[in-house]
Amino acid sequence: MTIGEYQSLLQGYMLKQQDSMEELSILAMFTAKASGFDKNGKPLVTKPSDLFDKEKAIKQLKMKDQSSDPELRAKVEKFKKSKEYAEALLNGITVEGDDE
Secondary structure, rough: OOOHHHHHHHHHHHHHHHHHHHHHHHHHHHHHHHOOOOOOOOOOHHHHHHHHHHHHHHHHHHHOHHHHHHHHHHHHHHHHHHHHHHHHHHHHOOOOOOOO
8 A cells, every 4th residue: 555545545534534423413413403492492503514514624634734743744654664675675685674
């Protein structure tokens, strides 16, 4: 799996989580409509985005610079080193730290 494939897979997972959150907010909205009213008798929740704004969440996800995340950057660097090491071994090159 290449770094690009990993990042695409990670983004797909995050978008799937956003869909799940939207579904849960719709369910909560209907539950609130059935039982949640203020002192004037108006519903506390009138639309799903009152609980979860999917468009805003996706926008934040896309705007987030994943390269600024130190944990992700460390994983990517570790993956790159592992890939370089494996390629060197497959090409028959003695790699530093190789105990042959």
